Amino acid sequence: MNKALVIARHEFTTMISxxxxxxxxxxxPIGMLLLVGGIGAYILLTSRGEEAPEPQRVGYxxxxxxxxxxxxxxxxEYVPIESEDQAVAxxxxxxxxxxxxxxxxxxxxxxxxxxxxxxxxxxxxxxGVGSLREFLRANLVSGAVDDERAExxxxxxxxxxxxxxxxxxxxxxxxxxxxxxxxxxxxFAVIFSVLTITGYLLQGLNEEKENRVMEILLSTVSPDQLMxxxxxxxxxxxxxxxxxxxxxxxxxxxxxxxxxxxxxNELPAxxxxxxxxxxxxxxxxxxxxLMAALGAVTTSQRESQQLTVIxxxxxxxxxxxxxxxxxxxxxxxxxxxxxxxxxxxxMSLARLALDAMGPLEIAASLVALTISVVVAVxxxxxxxxxxxxxxxxxxxxxxxxxxxxxxxx
Amino acid sequence: xxxxSFHVKSGEVVGLVxxxxxxxxxxxxxxxxxxxxxxxxARALGGPLTEETQERIGYLPEERGLYEGLRLxxxxxYLGQLKGLSRRxxxxxxGEMLDAVGMSEHAHKKVRExxxxxxxxVQFGATLLHRPDILxxxxxxxxxxxxxxxxxxxxxxxxxxxxxxxxxxxxQMTDVEELSDRVLMIDGGEVALDGAPSExxxxxxxxxxxxxxxxxxxxSISGVGEVVRSAESISMRLTDRATAEQVLKQLLDAGMRIxxxxxxxxxxxxIFIREVQGRRGTR
Numbered sequence: 001m002n003k004a005l006v007i008a009r010h011e012f013t014t015m016i017s018x019x020x021x022x023x024x025x026x027x028x029p030i031g032m033l034l035l036v037g038g039i040g041a042y043i044l045l046t047s048r049g050e051e052a053p054e055p056q057r058v059g060y061x062x063x064x065x066x067x068x069x070x071x072x073x074x075x076x077e078y079v080p081i082e083s084e085d086q087a088v089a090x091x092x093x094x095x096x097x098x099x100x101x102x103x104x105x106x107x108x109x110x111x112x113x114x115x116x117x118x119x120x121x122x123x124x125x126x127x128g129v130g131s132l133r134e135f136l137r138a139n140l141v142s143g144a145v146d147d148e149r150a151e152x153x154x155x156x157x158x159x160x161x162x163x164x165x166x167x168x169x170x171x172x173x174x175x176x177x178x179x180x181x182x183x184x185x186x187x188f189a190v191i192f193s194v195l196t197i198t199g200y201l202l203q204g205l206n207e208e209k210e211n212r213v214m215e216i217l218l219s220t221v222s223p224d225q226l227m228x229x230x231x232x233x234x235x236x237x238x239x240x241x242x243x244x245x246x247x248x249x250x251x252x253x254x255x256x257x258x259x260x261x262x263x264x265n266e267l268p269a270x271x272x273x274x275x276x277x278x279x280x281x282x283x284x285x286x287x288x289x290l291m292a293a294l295g296a297v298t299t300s301q302r303e304s305q306q307l308t309v310i311x312x313x314x315x316x317x318x319x320x321x322x323x324x325x326x327x328x329x330x331x332x333x334x335x336x337x338x339x340x341x342x343x344x345x346x347m348s349l350a351r352l353a354l355d356a357m358g359p360l361e362i363a364a365s366l367v368a369l370t371i372s373v374v375v376a377v378x379x380x381x382x383x384x385x386x387x388x389x390x391x392x393x394x395x396x397x398x399x400x401x402x403x404x405x406x407x408x409x
Numbered sequence: 410x411x412x413x414s415f416h417v418k419s420g421e422v423v424g425l426v427x428x429x430x431x432x433x434x435x436x437x438x439x440x441x442x443x444x445x446x447x448x449x450x451a452r453a454l455g456g457p458l459t460e461e462t463q464e465r466i467g468y469l470p471e472e473r474g475l476y477e478g479l480r481l482x483x484x485x486x487y488l489g490q491l492k493g494l495s496r497r498x499x500x501x502x503x504g505e506m507l508d509a510v511g512m513s514e515h516a517h518k519k520v521r522e523x524x525x526x527x528x529x530x531v532q533f534g535a536t537l538l539h540r541p542d543i544l545x546x547x548x549x550x551x552x553x554x555x556x557x558x559x560x561x562x563x564x565x566x567x568x569x570x571x572x573x574x575x576x577x578x579x580x581q582m583t584d585v586e587e588l589s590d591r592v593l594m595i596d597g598g599e600v601a602l603d604g605a606p607s608e609x610x611x612x613x614x615x616x617x618x619x620x621x622x623x624x625x626x627x628x629s630i631s632g633v634g635e636v637v638r639s640a641e642s643i644s645m646r647l648t649d650r651a652t653a654e655q656v657l658k659q660l661l662d663a664g665m666r667i668x669x670x671x672x673x674x675x676x677x678x679x680i681f682i683r684e685v686q687g688r689r690g691t692r
Contacts (some may be wrong), residue, residue: 003460003491006487006490007491010487010490014479014483051570116665125509126474162449207476207477208476210474211474211475211476211477212472212473212474213474213475213476215468215470215472216436216470216488218443219441219442219443219463219468220463220464220465220491221491222460223427261629387440387520389444391442
């Protein structure tokens with residue numbers, strides 16, 4: 001055990017001082033900072049424009065006789081003008097920012113002529129065409145329907161959402177955008193971190209085989225100690241990386257609270273975070289065992305990189321089905337993928353993000369993943385013990401399968 | 410491997426020799442516990458091979474390499490800790506060993522920045538880092554220039570003086586003659602020879618004569634199997650029934666001027682070649 005810890009410490013310190021690891025660990029928070037900063041700055045700038053739009057004076061010529069009374073919509077004041085000629089002159093002399101001529105056939109065609117100075121578009125007014133639309137609607141319904149109907153025609157929707165429980169009880173909607181962000185980010189982070197770290201495990205094993213350090217190591221430690229030490233050390237490095245990334249997700253959440261309306265002020269509850277971390281750890285252990293086995297049976301980095309496709313492709317499978325998952329997170333395919341060890345970590349986190357997994361399903365998925373980890377570690381141990389000193393050519397597949405099952409070469 | 414059995418005493422240097430594929434590296438791996446024998450066992454320091462006894466062994470494998478991207482101090486300290494040294498002690502011993510192998514000025518370089526020979530010296534330093542009681546060196550001097558090979562041999566002899574039991578495999582018989590107290594020859598997975606060099610030479614003496622003469626030997630000499638000419642002398646291997654006196658008489662009768670005539674002790678290389686060829690002839 002002591003030697004496993006020496007190996008773990010060595011693997012950990014070597015990993016966290018790798019330039020590629022540091023860059024990768026730092027890139028995600030920096031990327032998030034830039035993303036959130038950019039979005040925040042945009043929202044801030046836009047909302048500033050909304051808070052203090054310039055007051056506008058806009059003239060209109062009502063040839064269709066649809067305007068009941070002039071008025072102000074937002075900061076745009078609509079002022080009547082007698083004729084089209086007067087409107088042209090008023091705009092030309094700068095009396096108005098713009099003028100609209102509501103044509104005689106407006107009711108049947110919706111035709112309106114806009115007069116602006118120079119080459120400007122419809123958004124010459126601060127609130128643009130939306131303001132004009134509102135002004136026209138208000139006048140069109142005025143007197144035609146009662147006030148209530150007029151109000152509903154102008155502002156037809158004010159939605160409140162309730163969740164319907166299985167027993168039919170109504171409850172307040174608990175959908176948390178923060179949780180969606182957290183778990184989706186976690187799902188990406190888990191698979192990315194797991195594949196990165198286990199990739200380093202594979203690379204390290206290949207390097208030790210290629211430069212024959214493996215022989216020195218095995219003259220001092222057992223294959224089991226070596227594997228345990230590597231899994232612990234690299235796992236710890238993965239946890240550091242995940243910690244940094246999750247910290248940045250938390251930062252993203254905090255910043256998003258400032259800028260985005262509707263983001264609730266609670267973080268995902270602690271049990272959910274623990275569940276997410278459990279999926280990360282089990283996912284890491286599973287993929288690390290597979291990579292350790294690959295590292296043991298392959299004879300060069302090139303060969304092992306080709307074979308990692310076998311592991312990586314199913315691991316990223318949930319992302320192929322992301323649209324289907326978002327559409328129906330409780331569907332058959334997402335449910336099945338929740339129990340397949342290759343896809344369980346990512347799929348479970350994605351479904352947690354969409355609130356499509358109950359406690360029982362979470363527990364069942366964790367149990368299935370744990371069993372898979374035990375089996376994978378056991379098989380990997382057998383291959384690790386048998387083939388660490390195999391150089392030159394990879395043993396045939398049947399022989400590897402026999403060793404994985406029986407432990408004999 | 411078939412019924413290979415030998416022991417190495419404290420303070421003894423054993424040269425492990427044998428043709429390619431004879432089983433030297435396999436023997437070494439079994440001694441170290443890297444490979445498990447189907448039958449029998451490797452014992453070290455008076456007991457079976459355990460984690461503790463493994464810590465008392467220093468091993469230099471045949472094909473060498475270290476972590477390319479790491480600094481020498483980091484690599485050596487790590488290997489020292491795996492051999493049971495504390496971090497502090499490993500750091501101290503790292504400095505001492507780099508000094509001993511003349512690499513202290515490169516201490517903070519990465520392994521990939523070193524030449525092959527320098528890496529080999531560093532790896533040899535790593536083997537001695539924890540002052541092992543048993544040293545197992547697989548082809549330790551191959552690839553080294555004469556100066557560094559000399560330095561390494563001195564270190565091996567220092568370890569012998571310290572009391573370490575040393576076994577090293579090699580194809581260079583001159584290294585064996587220079588360093589070994591005993592020669593162990595493995596061929597076809599079996600122990601073919603085991604003994605002190607002087608004893609082996611005596612065992613194989615009597616069938617080689619060495620002649621120094623300005624004249625060429627006659628084309629055919631009765632009782633002589635093989636004639637090897639070098640710049641200084643002529644070696645003649647006698648067949649079973651011939652004696653040195655009979656050969657000398659034939660040479661003199663042929664008019665050859667003899668400046669020196671001796672029954673030679675064979676070199677270890679000659680013994681090695683003869684033994685291997687003899688065993689192959691009987692298989």
